[in-house]
Amino acid sequence: MSPVFENNDLTIQSIRCEEIKYFPPMYHKHAELYYVVEGEMDFFVDKGRLTLKKGDLCLLFPYILHSITKQKAIVEIVLFDPFVLKGFADILQTKKPNNPHVLSEQVPPIVPLLIQKIRENYSSSSDSAKELSNAYLIATIGEILKVIELEDVSYHSISTTQRILVYCSNHYKEDISIEQISSELHVSKNHISHIFTTVLHSNFRDYINHLRIMDAKELLTKTDKSIIEIMLECGYMNQSTFNRVFHKLCGVTPSAYRNLNKN
Structure with a gap:
């Protein structure tokens, strides 16, 4: 499956991806979460490059220039509108991670299970499952925010x-x-x-x-x-x-x- 995330009406999208040959640089209003189940993948984020290995994750806040340059991995990908996060929405709009890469040993143990639950409920057609998907996402981001450092950001000076x-x-x-x-x-x-x-x-x-x-x-x-x-x-x-x-x-x-x- 190809991670195509250009639907401006989207609130949450969750997939398990086994191959991305190339994902061109993107810059959009949504946030993205990548969790590597197996293998490794290379990222271009802002002006730097990251290599994510098994158990690592990357949390990209809105309006962060990024692309995937190489993937030989099974990856859980969640893309979402920050406003579904309720109390965390302001954080994603006004700040960004000092380093979006969270190493496997720093990832809270509950996060992989929560990400799996997001996808399972997102795939369901029932309204209650969609609400559960939102709830699991809020819990996931809350856990991740505990282990990353944030810095203020201004989107007025767009490059x-x-x-x-x-x-x-x-x-x-x-x-x-x-x-x-x-x-x-x-x-x-x-x-x-x-x-x-x-x-x-x-x-x-x-x-x-x-x-x-x-x-x-x-x-x-x-x-x-x-x-x-x-x-x-x-x-x-x-x-x-x-x-x-x-x-x-x-x-x-x-x-x-x-x-x-x-x-």
């Missing part, structure tokens, strides 16, 4: 990189271009290209394609929409281009991917 990512996140399904971003954000085209190359380790078109194909994968496995409908919804106007990009990133055609992964 150029973050402004570019926000713009891409809002417009990647459109006919977006570097020229358009340059005009809208008043940043030179050369500087935008430089940021993609040196900070995001990608080029602009590959980054947009990754965002689109992540959406396409989710739609192929979660809906009965036709491939043409999915192609158009994800921002492609030409089916041969869609098929070529999808095959390049996923190793199979869209129809084959659907047949292999449809629940």
Whole structure:
């Protein structure tokens, strides 16, 4: 399963993921929790890199630039709107971890079980199970906050990189271009290209394609929409281009991917 977390109406999403080939840099209003069950994974967070090993976790507060650069692990992932945390919501909005990486020996023993309970109840269709999922999440974050140091943060001084990512996140399904971003954000085209190359380790078109194909994968496995409908919804106007990009990133055609992964 691909961790596609771009639904602005989302409150909680919880999955158990066994493979992420590449997860492009993201910058959004949701918080994310990663817990490594087996193996290890590499993170890019803000301006640094982290390696999470078995039993480690990473708690990312909202509006923290991050990506997954390598994963050979089974990982529990929870993405959530901070406002479901009630009393902890203000903390996630005004502070951030000094270090989001919590080593296995520092992880409270109850946390892995709580994370499992979040996913089990999130997967249920009943309203009571959804409420339980929220309750388990609140308990999980409460336990984690006991073992991490926090620092104040201001979101008023957003960086150029973050402004570019926000713009891409809002417009990647459109006919977006570097020229358009340059005009809208008043940043030179050369500087935008430089940021993609040196900070995001990608080029602009590959980054947009990754965002689109992540959406396409989710739609192929979660809906009965036709491939043409999915192609158009994800921002492609030409089916041969869609098929070529999808095959390049996923190793199979869209129809084959659907047949292999449809629940």
